[in-house]
Structures are given as C-alpha cells and as structure tokens.
C-alpha cells in the first residue's frame with residue numbers, strides 16, 4: 001500500500017536545450033517555451049489538486065524558475081524551498097557548451113551515446129581552455145561543495161553517488177514526517193533517482209529520456225519501494241513525443 005507520495009519534474013526547456021548544447025552545470029536560463037512549459041506544469045498540478053509542504057531544487061536557475069513557476073500556479077510561494085548542488089544536473093565535463101549534433105560529427109554517434117546515456121562512463125573532464133571553465137569550476141555559489149566531491153565531469157553513476165545522500169538524508173526524513181514534496185531538477189539528476197527507486201538495470205536506464213516540464217509522481221510503500229512509478233501528469237502521446245524529442249537531440253537516435 002502506498003504510504004508516501006512525491007512529485008518530481010525536469011525543468012522546462014532551457015535556452016541551451018533549445019540550442020541543442022550540452023549544458024550540465026552551466027546556468028542556462030529557461031527559453032520562452034520553457035517558461036510556458038513550467039507554467040503548464042504548475043497548471044497540471046493545480047488541476048490535480050496538488051499542495052506541497054516543501055520543495056527541493058538545484059543551484060541552477062532553469063530548475064529554480066520551474067520550481068517557482070509551479071509554486072506560483074499553486075499559490076504556494078511561501079513554502080520552504082531547499083536549494084542544493086546535489087540536485088544539479090550531471091556535470092557534462094568538456095562537452096559543456098558543445099552542440100550535441102556537432103559532437104556526433106566529431107566523436108561519432110556511439111561515443112556520444114555512451115557519454116550521454118551509459119551508466120559508468122563519464123564524458124572527458126572540463127579543461128581550463130573550455131569557455132565555461134571559470135564560470136562553473138570557480139563559481140562562488142559552489143563554495144560549500146567539498147573539494148574532493150567537486151566534479152570536473154560525471155557519469156550517471158557518479159551523479160547518483162552525490163544525489164543519493166540528499167535523497168536519504170533530507171528527502172526520506174521529510175517524507176517520514178508526512179510532508180508532501182516537490183523536486184524540480186534535471187534530466188540526469190532525476191534519471192539517477194528514478195534508477196535507484198525503480199531498481200533499474202543499466203540497460204533500462206540507458207533507454208530513459210525524461211521530458212522537460214512534465215511532472216511525474218511516485219507513490220512509495222513504507223519501505224520506500226514504488227507502488228506507482230513515474231506516473232506523468234500528461235497524456236501518453238504528449239509524454240512519448242516529448243521523450244522522443246530528447247532522445248533525438250543527437251540526430252535521430254531513439255535511445
């Protein structure tokens with residue numbers, strides 16, 4: 001029987017999603033379409049009568065603005081919002097700022113697919129020569145990230161390693177207190193949580209592409225095992241098309 005419920009959402013489309021650039025820890029803003037997606041996510045949650053006691057988001061504005069937009073739609077801007085680097089997007093290393101299709105031309109589709117969706121292989125570490133090195137690696141907002149944990153690139157496996165402590169130490173205790181929670185985060189930080197909750201194999205998680213701006217619900221039993229998994233607040237066709245759009249960003253591959 002379901003005892004706990006939590007809603008998660010990948011931010012609305014960012015300007016870098018729109019331009020098809022690997023984004024990772026770069027702090028891209030929402031695109032115009034992304035602003036609309038975030039508002040629609042709020043409306044969908046409002047229509048389904050959701051109310052939250054707290055929200056959790058990353059240190060990146062695309063997720064923060066999505067979170068705010070949802071809370072605004074619900075008339076709940078006053079609830080506590082927790083900001084944490086542990087929910088940040090997977091660090092895309094030296095791919096940060098590269099066009100996804102151009103990366104395929106340069107490195108080949110198989111290699112890019114491994115970097116994007118494999119479990120254990122990280123992209124190359126960000127180099128000082130990368131145009132976004134300073135703004136990411138030297139950003140004062142990350143001053144509290146322990147030096148030994150500050151990534152220069154991350155596989156999904158490494159992303160899960162820094163996201164799970166937040167799930168276990170912050171999210172789970174709040175759920176146990178009976179709080180209704182919203183997590184507004186990113187494609188890969190959420191794929192990590194989903195893999196963990198649904199105990200997916202590495203092959204299964206490779207095939208999962210989370211759409212932007214469509215909230216999804218987990219209902220969990222007393223042992224935090226899913227009774228209902230990844231139930232999207234959107235019609236099946238729309239969700240499927242949005243997932244395929246993400247998969248196709250490197251040039252038509254379905255995975």
Ligand SMILES: O=C(O)[C@@H](COP(=O)(O)O)OP(=O)(O)O
Pocket residue numbers: 010014017021022023024025089092116185186187188246249
């Ligand atoms: O970093 C990025 O480019 C995207 C995910 O890209 P893919 O792994 O889907 O290529 O992250 P998000 O838009 O969720 O913050």
